Amino acid sequence: MTTAVTRRAATDQDAAHARRTVEDLLGRVQHRMSDFLAAERDRYAAVHEHAVVAIDALSDLVRAGGKLIRPAFCLTGYLAAGGDPDDAAVIDAAAALELLHVSALVHDDVLDDSHTRRGKPAVHLLHATLHRTRGWQGESRRFGEGVALLVGDLALVYSDELMSNGPSGGFAEWHRLRSEVMIGQYMDVAAAAEFSIDPDLSRLIALIKSGRYTIHRPLVVGAGAAGRPDLAPALTQYGEAVGEAFQLRDDLLDAFGDAARTGKTAGLDFSQHKMTLLLGWAMQRDARIRDLITEPGHTPEEIRGRLLDTGVPEDVERHIATLVDQGCAALADAPLDPAWRGELTNMALRVAYRDK
Amino acid sequence: MTTAVTRRAATDQDAAHARRTVEDLLGRVQHRMSDFLAAERDRYAAVHEHAVVAIDALSDLVRAGGKLIRPAFCLTGYLAAGGDPDDAAVIDAAAALELLHVSALVHDDVLDDSHTRRGKPAVHLLHATLHRTRGWQGESRRFGEGVALLVGDLALVYSDELMSNGPSGGFAEWHRLRSEVMIGQYMDVAAAAEFSIDPDLSRLIALIKSGRYTIHRPLVVGAGAAGRPDLAPALTQYGEAVGEAFQLRDDLLDAFGDAARTGKTAGLDFSQHKMTLLLGWAMQRDARIRDLITEPGHTPEEIRGRLLDTGVPEDVERHIATLVDQGCAALADAPLDPAWRGELTNMALRVAYRDK
Numbered sequence: 001m002t003t004a005v006t007r008r009a010a011t012d013q014d015a016a017h018a019r020r021t022v023e024d025l026l027g028r029v030q031h032r033m034s035d036f037l038a039a040e041r042d043r044y045a046a047v048h049e050h051a052v053v054a055i056d057a058l059s060d061l062v063r064a065g066g067k068l069i070r071p072a073f074c075l076t077g078y079l080a081a082g083g084d085p086d087d088a089a090v091i092d093a094a095a096a097l098e099l100l101h102v103s104a105l106v107h108d109d110v111l112d113d114s115h116t117r118r119g120k121p122a123v124h125l126l127h128a129t130l131h132r133t134r135g136w137q138g139e140s141r142r143f144g145e146g147v148a149l150l151v152g153d154l155a156l157v158y159s160d161e162l163m164s165n166g167p168s169g170g171f172a173e174w175h176r177l178r179s180e181v182m183i184g185q186y187m188d189v190a191a192a193a194e195f196s197i198d199p200d201l202s203r204l205i206a207l208i209k210s211g212r213y214t215i216h217r218p219l220v221v222g223a224g225a226a227g228r229p230d231l232a233p234a235l236t237q238y239g240e241a242v243g244e245a246f247q248l249r250d251d252l253l254d255a256f257g258d259a260a261r262t263g264k265t266a267g268l269d270f271s272q273h274k275m276t277l278l279l280g281w282a283m284q285r286d287a288r289i290r291d292l293i294t295e296p297g298h299t300p301e302e303i304r305g306r307l308l309d310t311g312v313p314e315d316v317e318r319h320i321a322t323l324v325d326q327g328c329a330a331l332a333d334a335p336l337d338p339a340w341r342g343e344l345t346n347m348a349l350r351v352a353y354r355d356k
Numbered sequence: 357m358t359t360a361v362t363r364r365a366a367t368d369q370d371a372a373h374a375r376r377t378v379e380d381l382l383g384r385v386q387h388r389m390s391d392f393l394a395a396e397r398d399r400y401a402a403v404h405e406h407a408v409v410a411i412d413a414l415s416d417l418v419r420a421g422g423k424l425i426r427p428a429f430c431l432t433g434y435l436a437a438g439g440d441p442d443d444a445a446v447i448d449a450a451a452a453l454e455l456l457h458v459s460a461l462v463h464d465d466v467l468d469d470s471h472t473r474r475g476k477p478a479v480h481l482l483h484a485t486l487h488r489t490r491g492w493q494g495e496s497r498r499f500g501e502g503v504a505l506l507v508g509d510l511a512l513v514y515s516d517e518l519m520s521n522g523p524s525g526g527f528a529e530w531h532r533l534r535s536e537v538m539i540g541q542y543m544d545v546a547a548a549a550e551f552s553i554d555p556d557l558s559r560l561i562a563l564i565k566s567g568r569y570t571i572h573r574p575l576v577v578g579a580g581a582a583g584r585p586d587l588a589p590a591l592t593q594y595g596e597a598v599g600e601a602f603q604l605r606d607d608l609l610d611a612f613g614d615a616a617r618t619g620k621t622a623g624l625d626f627s628q629h630k631m632t633l634l635l636g637w638a639m640q641r642d643a644r645i646r647d648l649i650t651e652p653g654h655t656p657e658e659i660r661g662r663l664l665d666t667g668v669p670e671d672v673e674r675h676i677a678t679l680v681d682q683g684c685a686a687l688a689d690a691p692l693d694p695a696w697r698g699e700l701t702n703m704a705l706r707v708a709y710r711d712k
Contacts, residue, residue, distance in 0.1 A: 040535065047560070047564075048543060050543045050547070053542055053546070054539055103509075107506075110505060111505065111506075134550075136549035137548065137550070137629045137650060138548065138549055142467070142469065143549050145466075145501065147542065149463055150542045150545070151542075152509075154539065157516075157535050158535060160513075161534075164520070164531070171520060175520070178513040179514060182410060182509045182510040185509075186406060186410045186503065189499065189506070190406045193487060193490075193493050193499050194492055201404065204403070204404060208403075208407075273493045273494060294493060
């Protein structure tokens with residue numbers, strides 16, 4: 001491969017230029033999603049006023065804006081693998097990853113009975129409220145959750161429609177990513193219900209439903225789309241380590257983050273009995289934490305205080321730092337342009353140390 | 357086109373041979389779904405015992421067997437359009453339509469709180485019961501419905517994975533079919549909640565979420581897969597008429613059918629306030645029926661008796677007969693081999709006069 005090039009150290013300028021390219025493309029991804037949904041709305045507006053409700057729910061979520069982490073990793077994998085930034089097909093692939101994520105969020109909020117999303121009422125709650133205020137027939141909860149179910153389904157089929165326009169080199173990884181995240185979600189819900197302390201299982205779930213879904217597979221979709229499946233092993237090592245760091249940060253943000261920053265309900269892992277790696281480790285050190293979570297009447301503050309007393313949050317911070325190092329080290333010998341290796345390092349830091 | 361051939365009258369033997377060809381391929385579709393799910397199970401069995409639960413739920417539904425109406429129309433459209441019966445790609449396309457339908461059934465049963473499906477407990481109820489008997493944490497209803505949500509999502513992504521192996525000529529119609537059925541489902545749920553008497557809206561919903569989804573678009577997917585999009589107009593006319601007949605039979609079976617035959621809960625349209633065309637017309641003649649459905653304490657028998665008194669069920673039977681005639685007439689001048697025109701006529705009769 002291009003050893004002379006890949007061994008050259010990246011300057012900060014090179015990495016910054018790489019990042020600007022990704023950000024330009026992310027702007028196009030955002031427009032693509034909006035335009036796609038607007039065209040669908042136009043198609044259905046003449047049919048009936050009810051025919052656009054689910055599309056509008058998706059447009060609202062897309063407009064509220066997400067972090068676009070999965071499109072960013074897909075585009076970075078694509079560009080780092082030498083993909084053409086002017087090829088519109090990769091924009092559709094990246095938009096597909098984001099709409100898949102929108103689908104997962106809408107369905108997740110039903111699973112977790114989460115109240116807010118992207119700073120607004122979750123779809124199921126909004127529609128349950130509309131049902132109630134209109135005095136409609138039937139149970140408001142079933143109506144609201146049913147609407148969220150259909151809105152998430154619609155996002156799922158739209159995401160797939162977009163991916164079918166994408167470069168076919170990414171399809172195999174895309175199929176794996178999608179079925180795996182559904183299976184990981186079941187494992188997560190079942191582990192929360194069972195609530196037995198099993199950090200190995202917590203780690204497996206974090207790997208399957210979070211790390212691979214968010215980082216490793218989007219990167220490999222992108223590299224595959226650029227015709228470079230040979231990059232998959234290095235991107236996998238990087239993605240699995242950084243993905244675990246991403247999930248651990250998620251655990252910390254849920255427990256200690258600021259809901260005004262994250263735009264979602266805080267302390268959900270407690271109320272939904274999520275057996276996160278953070279909680280699994282903490283319960284191994286202090287069995288009383290399990291009771292604080294499962295018995296009624298304990299406040300999130302009480303759980304937070306007890307968690308801090310175990311020292312586990314500090315250990316998790318140290319573990320995140322180790323994972324970021326491991327992930328970046330995995331790229332050292334990969335045949336990547338140093339600018340992209342530098343940008344992947346920066347991305348690892350951004351996802352591991354985000355505050356929302 | 358092959359005018360001499362298409363004008364020739366079909367013998368019963370020709371149509372019977374056509375039907376046997378479709379049935380052979382339907383057997384392959386059933387195997388394809390089973391094999392696909394078995395391979396996925398093998399992939400996940402080593403990961404964790406929870407990783408196969410959602411796959412097993414799908415396998416159970418596939419094994420219980422459905423009517424395979426959508427695969428049958430897809431294959432018939434394909435073969436009638438001259439497609440090669442030995443091409444494995446169309447089997448994947450037909451299997452995709454069935455797995456999409458399995459997804460819709462699992463999600464529908466949550467929307468409608470239906471208790472049985474294919475003669476067994478609905479997925480959400482089975483898993484709510486498992487949750488309760490195991491003494492797991494959290495609310496059993498949310499767990500059961502959450503599992504059904506994920507099982508339906510998994511079926512949806514698997515259906516798409518199968519379709520991506522199918523002939524690309526069917527993709528455009530496939531995308532339309534899927535987004536449209538989600539939008540139609542919302543319209544159905546909203547109409548049930550609103551419960552205003554509006555037969556035009558009932559008919560529109562039947563067209564969108566039932567006729568097009570079940571008959572017209574699967575036929576056009578099949579014809580497109582065989583490279584014959586020119587057949588779409590005739591198949592559309594046929595499919596929309598026969599599709600309305602299909603939905604009206606559905607309404608009658610729900611109201612008057614035998615749950616032991618249909619394998620699903622009877623009288624759901626009453627308890628879920630579904631504004632079907634049957635009920636819409638009946639309420640126009642007898643406003644008291646609306647009260648019988650929305651007020652508590654009235655038995656299905658009482659509603660059935662009052663429905664029969666309106667005379668609407670007999671009118672619906674007459675309307676079904678007219679729709680079947682219209683649908684078959686639409687094929688008269690289409691460039692189809694008479695054997696396939698004959699088999700499409702037989703299929704119209706089978707879906708319009710089915711008892712389950």
